[in-house]
Amino acid sequence: MSILTVNGLSFSYPSLDVIKDVSFEVMPGEVVSILGMNGAGKSTLLKCINRILKMSSGSVAVSGCDISSLSSRELAQKMSFVIQGSRFSSTSVFDAILLGRKPYIEWDATKKDFEIVKDSICRLGLEDYALRNVTEMSGGESQKVALARTIVQQTDVMLLDEPTSALDLKNQLEVMNIVREEVRRRNVAAVVTMHDLNLALRFSDKFLMVKDRRIYSMGGIETITAGAIKDVYGVDAEIAEVGGHKVVVPL
Amino acid sequence: MKRDDEGIAQYEAHVGRKRLAIVLLLVLVALLSIAEIFVGSVSLTADQVISAIMHRGDDPFSRIIWEQRMPRVATAMVAGAGLSMAGCVMQNNLKNPLASPSTLGVTNAAVFGANFGIIILGAGAATGAYASTVTNPYIVTLLAFAFSMLTVFLIVLLSKRTNFSPPSIVLAGVAVGSIFTAGTTILQYFANDTALGTAVFWSFGDLSRVSVNELTIITVVTAACAVYFYLMRWNYNALANGDELARSLGVDTSKLIALGMVLASLITAVDVSFMGMIGFVGLIGPQMMRLVVGEDHRYLIPASMLAGSAVMMASDLAANIALSPIVIPVGAVTSLLGGPLFLWLLLRRRGGARECRY
Numbered sequence A: 001m002s003i004l005t006v007n008g009l010s011f012s013y014p015s016l017d018v019i020k021d022v023s024f025e026v027m028p029g030e031v032v033s034i035l036g037m038n039g040a041g042k043s044t045l046l047k048c049i050n051r052i053l054k055m056s057s058g059s060v061a062v063s064g065c066d067i068s069s070l071s072s073r074e075l076a077q078k079m080s081f082v083i084q085g086s087r088f089s090s091t092s093v094f095d096a097i098l099l100g101r102k103p104y105i106e107w108d109a110t111k112k113d114f115e116i117v118k119d120s121i122c123r124l125g126l127e128d129y130a131l132r133n134v135t136e137m138s139g140g141e142s143q144k145v146a147l148a149r150t151i152v153q154q155t156d157v158m159l160l161d162e163p164t165s166a167l168d169l170k171n172q173l174e175v176m177n178i179v180r181e182e183v184r185r186r187n188v189a190a191v192v193t194m195h196d197l198n199l200a201l202r203f204s205d206k207f208l209m210v211k212d213r214r215i216y217s218m219g220g221i222e223t224i225t226a227g228a229i230k231d232v233y234g235v236d237a238e239i240a241e242v243g244g245h246k247v248v249v250p251l
Numbered sequence B: 001m002k003r004d005d006e007g008i009a010q011y012e013a014h015v016g017r018k019r020l021a022i023v024l025l026l027v028l029v030a031l032l033s034i035a036e037i038f039v040g041s042v043s044l045t046a047d048q049v050i051s052a053i054m055h056r057g058d059d060p061f062s063r064i065i066w067e068q069r070m071p072r073v074a075t076a077m078v079a080g081a082g083l084s085m086a087g088c089v090m091q092n093n094l095k096n097p098l099a100s101p102s103t104l105g106v107t108n109a110a111v112f113g114a115n116f117g118i119i120i121l122g123a124g125a126a127t128g129a130y131a132s133t134v135t136n137p138y139i140v141t142l143l144a145f146a147f148s149m150l151t152v153f154l155i156v157l158l159s160k161r162t163n164f165s166p167p168s169i170v171l172a173g174v175a176v177g178s179i180f181t182a183g184t185t186i187l188q189y190f191a192n193d194t195a196l197g198t199a200v201f202w203s204f205g206d207l208s209r210v211s212v213n214e215l216t217i218i219t220v221v222t223a224a225c226a227v228y229f230y231l232m233r234w235n236y237n238a239l240a241n242g243d244e245l246a247r248s249l250g251v252d253t254s255k256l257i258a259l260g261m262v263l264a265s266l267i268t269a270v271d272v273s274f275m276g277m278i279g280f281v282g283l284i285g286p287q288m289m290r291l292v293v294g295e296d297h298r299y300l301i302p303a304s305m306l307a308g309s310a311v312m313m314a315s316d317l318a319a320n321i322a323l324s325p326i327v328i329p330v331g332a333v334t335s336l337l338g339g340p341l342f343l344w345l346l347l348r349r350r351g352g353a354r355e356c357r358y
């Protein structure tokens, strides 16, 4: 059974239709990347799925529950979101990540919450920063903090809006490996927007290409063809295979 | 941070420093209240004070302590805590470090409401050659509340509808505030002598005029709001990272912001209508504490309350001592302290990249 079902989702800003009749399904254990040009509506789509924006029509279900039937807290226990270009308030890195436990905190954070936060700090290699102020982190470091916060939220679906845009090569691979490992380990799902096609190709199980406010294609790696790249991005490219990985080479 | 269990101990030590700051503030507030008991038009020795506190009697010392000084100390403590907490919540809810009851014009609106009650609805009366009191404090409070709510509503609308930057919101607050001040002036211009006397006298922020009944109201309102604000501490922490993040963590942001602003202005209205205008405590308290404990509302809310109490009591001490035996209205002292601090904050914001996130 699918862990995330999006059915006929449409959304418009007062002056602009952004998303029209989008439907897709994500299975447990899958990493799905959403690809499309700047302004294609990727962030908007994720925000609608997470109920941050109210879709004008359509429905979204997580693990079989329609999101409109869930309370905010219940929804936050099932779905988490890394916001594109997250801003942080002035607290320690540890406290910033601890906020991810918010949907579970009754009166105050417990030892168990601290343990979970500590584990995610270690997994993302943030030990040296844990007690430093998060507003003093570099762009890439803060992206890792935002991802750690999503991981401690322990949700069925992780929505990650450009989680790797500010990371160096090593950290891109590391972070995407962690995302994939988390998805496999807990048999959940991640929906990721990315502009680095090769990174997407390497770490995703499925690809959702967005063009002109609609889904252009949805499927496995076979859907990423030279023709699709041309249609979606308007760029001539060749798909090659290097060291066992499929790569997109713009011409 | 260490990878083993000691890592959590390190975090707890880090948090422990914030707890320590709160304990130190408690000590400071305690010391200031002792100092406050001794200050007033009649000087008392330690023995006299202690015996008056131990045995409440009918002797003059006992009456001074029980009927004048202790209520004044309690008022300073509670009102300072309330105004500072209101500022803390306003700053977070509007994501504006310059927000506070006085910088947003809420205080001026409350003053206008109170003047309206005293002058137009005749809720004031002369009680002697120099003094005059408010005869119907509840009408005055209600009007103060109504007008401060109106202002808060306007400010929230402005910060939502437009992409106003924090300084622009404060400018809007100044504009709204001066409209109300002009209104107050017009009311006073057309007032009769008694009402004018009451209104003008009332406008000097003063702690000693608060009656025990009024103190009870201030305390109940402040305590109830403090409980609510403290319960919302995790929500405020989420909100400090932006509305979208807060929503993704399960926070109902619109309700949280609206209710927080209503309660913050209720505190302002109650304090202003019973004490008169006391400016800038709501700005100074939380601003100082942001530097000490950061933006973690688990600690920022209690720390701001204590800092507000301390600022108010220190100001009251200064008001009593500076030109002794003349007592300056405490509102003048807090504004004297707050004005320069506000300027400093405005100047500091220009350089610091860290502040850009607001």
Ligand SMILES: Nc1ncnc2c1ncn2[C@@H]1O[C@H](COP(=O)(O)OP(=O)(O)OP(=O)(O)O)[C@@H](O)[C@H]1O
Residues within 6 Å of the ligand: A013, A014, A016, A018, A036, A037, A038, A039, A040, A041, A042, A043, A044, A045, A084
């Ligand atoms: N608050 C808003 N009001 C009106 N229009 C908006 C708003 N936010 C975004 N848009 C518009 O909606 C469209 C989709 O924006 P969105 O942020 O979803 O794009 P995106 O695919 O995430 O782009 P990017 O790759 O640059 O992040 C854009 O044309 C954008 O200008």
Ligand SMILES: [Mg+2]
Residues within 6 Å of the ligand: A042, A043, A044, A084, A161
């Ligand atoms: Mg985007």
